[in-house]
Amino acid sequence: MLNSEKIGNEFYQNLGKLFYAVAMADNNVRPIEIKRLRKYVRQHWLDIDEVEDEFHTDAAYQIEIVFDWLNGEEKYSEEYFKEFKEFYKEHPEKFTEPIKKLVVETAESIAKSFAGKNRSEMLAIFKLKQLFNH
Template sequence: MLNSEKIGNEFYQNLGKLFYAVAMADKQVRPVEVKRLRKYVRQYWLEIDDFEDEFSTDSAYQIEIVFDWLEEEEKNGEDYFKDFEAFYKEHPEKFKPEIKSLIINTAEAIASSFAGKNKSELLLIFKLKLLFKE
């Protein structure tokens, strides 16, 4: 696997961590949040690039795979936000303005999919926006 493909896969894996952190911000991932995530992956994220994983599937599906795996772990999402933050700081070149915008839109869509955004979700999205302004 080429280094750029490896980083491409890590990019999507870290997005899975971020979106899980958003869904888990209120301590519970709801089915409607998972459904919204899957919709955004298929509608927007598959079109971003041509990276494929080791099984020759679009790397964007790594978002869903990691999200599902983390959901089985049932851990606090804050640690996964920190993982995403570390990846972002290590690879800022992967985050063009249109990608940042899509990340924020996806996070907001997940957060608002169940009874609107609550305080913990709003706080996490605010932290994400601050991170992108650094």
């Protein structure tokens, strides 16, 4: 696998961690949040680039795969936000302004999908926006 493909896969895997961290911020991932994530992946993330995973499927599906795996683990979200933050700092070139906008839009959509954004999810999104503005 080429290094750029490896980083492309890691990019989507880290987005899966971030979106899980947002959904799990209130210690509960709801089915509607998972449904909203899948909708965003299919409507927006599949068209971002041509990167494929080792099975020759669109690497954007890594967002869902990682999200589902973490959801099965039911661990705390803070650690995954931290991992996303580290990836972002190591590869800022992967996060163009349109990508940042779509990341925030996706996170906000997940957070709003169940009875509006709650305090914990709002804090996670605030931290994300803060990260992108530095």
